[in-house]
Amino acid sequence: MVTNLYFVRHAHSTYTPNELGRPLSNCGRQKAEKVTQLLKDEDINYVISSPYKRAVQTVEGISRLIEKKVMLVDDFKERKLSEEPIRNFNVAIRKVWEEKTFSWQGGESNVIAQKRGVNATLKVLEKYEGENIVVGTHGNIMVLIMNYFDEKYSFNFWEKLDMPDIYKLVFEKKKLREVKRIWSEEFN
Structure with a gap:
C-alpha cells in the first residue's frame, strides 16, 4: 500500500524575531495560493503542519479545500540553529551540515x-498508511528528513530549494520508493 507525503516548504515570510508567529509576506501569500492550486487534484486526505505561522499559512488553503483542519505537529518545525542570532547564517548552516553532530550553543545538530x-x-x-498527506514544514528540516531516506538530499x-517548494515522497510502508518535485519555475 502506497502512502504519499507532500512536503511543502513554506512560502516567503516577513522577517520578525518571533519564529513562531512570523507571517507570510504579500508575495508569500500569493505563492501559497499557487500551492493550493497545485495540490487540489492530488486527492489529499489530511494536512499536517509545523506550528510556525508561515508553514500553516502556506498549506491552509488545501485544508480549506478538503474541509479538514490543519493538524499541528511540533516536530515538523524548523531546526533550531542557535539560541542567539547568528551573524553569518551561511557559515553557520554550512558548519552543521559538514559536521553532523556539531551544534551551535542552544541549537540542534543535524543528527538531533x-x-x-x-x-x-x-x-x-x-x-495514515495508504493516504495522501500534505506536510507544511521548513527547508532545512525537510531536507534532513529526506536525507535520512536517501543521502543524495x-x-x-x-541550497537550491525554492520558497515555497513541494516534493512528493512515495512510500511503501516506511520505505521511500520515489521523490517527485511538484513545484516548478513557472510558478515563481
Whole structure:
C-alpha cells in the first residue's frame, strides 16, 4: 500500500524575531495560493503542519479545500540553529551540515534535528498508511528528513530549494520508493 507525503516548504515570510508567529509576506501569500492550486487534484486526505505561522499559512488553503483542519505537529518545525542570532547564517548552516553532530550553543545538530523530523515522519506513515498527506514544514528540516531516506538530499540540494517548494515522497510502508518535485519555475 502506497502512502504519499507532500512536503511543502513554506512560502516567503516577513522577517520578525518571533519564529513562531512570523507571517507570510504579500508575495508569500500569493505563492501559497499557487500551492493550493497545485495540490487540489492530488486527492489529499489530511494536512499536517509545523506550528510556525508561515508553514500553516502556506498549506491552509488545501485544508480549506478538503474541509479538514490543519493538524499541528511540533516536530515538523524548523531546526533550531542557535539560541542567539547568528551573524553569518551561511557559515553557520554550512558548519552543521559538514559536521553532523556539531551544534551551535542552544541549537540542534543535524543528527538531533533529523531524528526529531524522521520520528514525526514515521509516525505519520504509520498512522495514515495508504493516504495522501500534505506536510507544511521548513527547508532545512525537510531536507534532513529526506536525507535520512536517501543521502543524495544534502546541503547542496537544500541550497537550491525554492520558497515555497513541494516534493512528493512515495512510500511503501516506511520505505521511500520515489521523490517527485511538484513545484516548478513557472510558478515563481
